[in-house]
Amino acid sequence: MATVTVTMTMIMVILGCSLLLIKGTLGAMNENEVIHIGGKVMCQDCSQGWNDWVQGSNPIKGSTVSVTCLDERKRVVCYKSDKTDEDGEFSMVMEKMVHGKKLNPKNCIVRLVSSPDPSCNVATNFAQGKTGVKLRQPSVVYRDITKYRLGPFYYTTPACACSDDDISQ
Structure with missing residues (x-):
């Protein structure tokens, strides 16, 4: 009887330690240990009239956006995309x-x-989407949650594209 009690106690201790280990491993995704980054990607067609061009952008489904983080020595330490x-x-x-x-x-x-849309796949630099925008000021800091809201970023149609040389002249 004493052997069964000791065995059960040891099993409970091992189970408890295992749960603490699992909790420590999963704890890295607590809200206070992550940064949220979000925004929107739109298509803007320059062939439209001014009002339609300014207000008539459409969302692009399946567009890829990335974040690249560097350390103090300018080495890439983290890369994610969505x-x-x-x-x-x-x-x-x-x-x-x-x-x-x-x-x-x-x-x-x-x-x-x-951009997966062949009719709207030329990146523009509105909101620095083409060259990249640095995370400066969080949009939300509440308790231990940090969120950055960016953009909207825009693609345009190939007919609207101009080279960087055209801009500099």
């Missing part, structure tokens, strides 16, 4: 700790990667 949903929305969650070091959001750049 595809937009039917509303053109993207949402990424990144851990604040990468390889045992705290990630500095100001060293992260979010940019457009690709």
Whole structure:
């Protein structure tokens, strides 16, 4: 009887330690240990009249947006990407700790990667989508939650594209 009690006690201790280990491993995704990045990707057609051009953008489903984070020595320490949903929305969650070091959001750049729409696949630099926008000021800081809301970023039609040389002249 005493042997059964000792065995049960040992099983309970091992089970408890295992649960603590699992909790510690999963704890990295607590809200206070992640950064939320979100925004929208739209298509803007320059062939429309001024009002339609300004107000008539459409969301692009399946567009890819990426975030690249660098360390103090300008080395890439984190890269993530996400595809937009039917509303053109993207949402990424990144851990604040990468390889045992705290990630500095100001060293992260979010940019457009690709558009699946062949009629609207030329990246523009509205809201710095083409060159990339640095995470500066969070849109939401509530308790331990940090969120960045960016964009909207825009693609345009190939007919509206101009080269960088055309802009500089």
